[in-house]
Amino acid sequence: MKMLKWLTANIFLVFFMACNGDKASSKRFSITLGKGQEKVQYNQTLKAGITNRKKLEIDSVTYSIDGIRLQTEGNDINLKGIHLGHQTLEATVYYEGQSEKISKPITILAEKAPEIYTYTIINTYPHDDNAFTQGLEFYKDTLYESTGRRGESTLRKVDYRTGKVLRKKELSAEHFGEGLTILNDKIYQLTWRANTGFVYDMDFNKIKDFPYGNSKEGWGLCNDGTHIYKSDGTEKIWMLDPETLEEKDHIETVTNTSVFSRANELEYAKGKIYANTWQKDGVMIINPKTGAIEGVIDFRGLKEKVTQNKNLDVLNGIAYHPGNDTFFITGKNWDKIFEVKIAEKEE
Structure with a gap:
């Protein structure tokens, strides 16, 4: 086994x-x-x-x-x-x-090999297939999304039931939007290689910019209610002070056999970090205290359930809905968001 x-x-x-x-x-x-x-x-x-x-x-x-x-x-x-x-x-x-x-x-x-999980689709909702999804998060039952590509990057507030974009802020052409998280009525958004992140109020008014520290790129963001976690494409996940955005510490993502890099979009749920794996149809479940990859969710087959188009790209976007105890999964230029339940894979 x-x-x-x-x-x-x-x-x-x-x-x-x-x-x-x-x-x-x-x-x-x-x-x-x-x-x-x-x-x-x-x-x-x-x-x-x-x-x-x-x-x-x-x-x-x-x-x-x-x-x-x-x-x-x-x-x-x-x-x-x-x-x-x-x-x-x-x-x-x-x-x-x-x-x-x-x-x-x-x-x-890590001490143990990752457990393997699979998914069951509960609901399917429409999603803007022009959205190159980089960050996805629920806040007070409302879905927020960050999208990428230069000249097309946005911050969005979305009605997930209809797919309607309720509010949108466009980033400047030189910024490639990446992950986002929301804490204490402040929205934090990364850009990719500009060494710059943004903090907004809930009406999308920019409060300030912030520079990165030792991490040279911005990939994913999430928070546990106290700390913000940031991935940068390496094996490191950084812990940021939400007020100063200073990188206070980091963990490295590892299995029982090796160190692993390229955690992308992040979500914090049930005491763990859930991380899309760049270019893979899987999500890692990471212990935020040690960095151990304790589980891997097998999302193969999900991409085939969306409308195939020339811009269709990888799975990227995971948001936990605490009221439903479900995860919402989508990808870059996908026309659907899937509400799913996660369960350990049977042998």
Whole structure:
């Protein structure tokens, strides 16, 4: 069963391998890892030791990741309470009245393979097939949408039952619209490569622009009621302060076998981040605290249910309706939005 889940999950996930080597060492010491442990799953034991090149008298060694001190027992390190993904294992070596820090890159993977989910269509609604959907979100039972392409990008308020656009704001021609989210009666919208996002009031009046930080592109947005989450096309999902829009922290999206990139449009629901996977008919279910991809929703077949046209593009757009406990799914230049229920896929 575990092998089946692993194989099915890989239909949707394109993994990449990370190279690992010493990031920092000295003429005195370096970190050595157990065989094959450059990649290790969360909550497993990492075996690490110190190569003592000068045969100095070592008093003690402590290990940490991201400033978090790790529990050790001899050469065994317990990997708990840390973020997943590409990390740096740092050792502080205390010797002969001195200390020295050395480090080594490692990759922390998820404990378990993703569960596989499928969908049941509850309702089908009309959708503007001129909308290159980049962001989709319900706020107080009303659907809001961000669309892309230069010269065609918009922010919209939509009656999802009829497909009618109730309010629309066009972006300037140099801006390619991307994800959106709404928090405390403020709308946040990204653009793609302009390093600029916008904040609006609920009447679409722009309050301010904001620059990106370490993330160079804007892809998807969602929020948990306190923090805003931002994807940028890499393995990282950033946590933003909703007032300053400063990138406070990030997680990396990983499975039990590899780090995964290209989370696109985001939705926060039931304590998880749901992320469209760019160019795939699947949605990842991500733990926002660790970055673990805990599930993958198989949306294959949905695109074939819309009217085929020359501009038809990929699935992109997921919005959770808390009142109905359903998800609304669409894509770029799709003429339909599907209201669906999600359930674990039977074997």
